Amino acid sequence: MKTQDAMNRDWIATARTLSQALPYLQRYDDAIVVIKFGGHAMGSDEAMESFARDIVLLQQVGVNPVIVHGGGPMINELLAKLDIRSEFVNGKRVTDQATVEVVEMVLSGRVNKRIVQAINAQGGKAVGLSGKDANLMICEQTDPALGFVGTPSEMNPEILHNLFAANKIPVIAPLGAGRNGETFNVNGDTAAGAIAAALKADRLLLLTDVEGVKNAEGEVVTELSREQVQELTAAGVIAGGMIPKTETCLAALEGGVRAAVILDGRAPNAVLLELFTEHGAGSIIREPR
């Protein structure tokens, strides 16, 4: 059991942390922060609860959070149960008609509503939607060889501004509407980047299952320039699933996002650490000032 002295020290440290957060709270007052919550990062019920609590806190202190989620592992699970084979080309799932139906069922149904409920259980008011709602994300086919995989081509983010004004937290499944009534499956990182750019967000946070972008020595690079990303990619150090993430960050910066961060969604309170402390978390990519 802790002594009275030890408890006093804990309380003083908590008060100091809150006090030190003041400049960050001021900086992010009314800011738009787009957070991609990947299928791997959401893993356990505890991770989901902790994430939801952080999001509700963000909104409570004046931030407008937007959640864009993935759900790759959950899609894989249902496809396997249904005996539908699935493969990825350059980080994108080859998506035929049967697959896109499963993708929509899992993302818009199961995963989206689980996040909405988790946020609401913490006292927030989350509203679930997909890129098809209010024509938020109109897509073109990425490549005929990938089937119903979409690239965002026209964004209509007014619905998100309406939700901010009503104090609601948008939770968005990465599906897009085609111009001929098709449903497109969009990579979650790509969707988050397009939404962040359409909103000219202050921050894009990509939550994943590694501490950040690592260099050839395996150390996390806390601040990355465009040139470093290009060098690490050319050298094969940035590989696999990290390629679409860093590409998304660079495209989002070009689209007007102030900074993008790749961080470990499994770490407790990752989002709060990144936004409200001097330490930050993960790897930040921003244009030189």
Ligand SMILES: Nc1ncnc2c1ncn2[C@@H]1O[C@H](COP(=O)(O)OP(=O)(O)O)[C@@H](O)[C@H]1O
């Ligand atoms: N340079 C790098 N630094 C960190 N992770 C890297 C790097 N290159 C490749 N990766 C891989 O990228 C993965 C993250 O991408 P991905 O599995 O698609 O994440 P998510 O499911 O969260 O979207 C990491 O788990 C790691 O295996």
Ligand SMILES: CC(=O)N[C@@H](CCC(=O)OP(=O)(O)O)C(=O)O
């Ligand atoms: C086109 C494409 O690949 N779409 C992804 C959408 C989900 C996703 O991106 O999920 P994670 O973020 O959890 O990986 C897919 O079908 O798996």
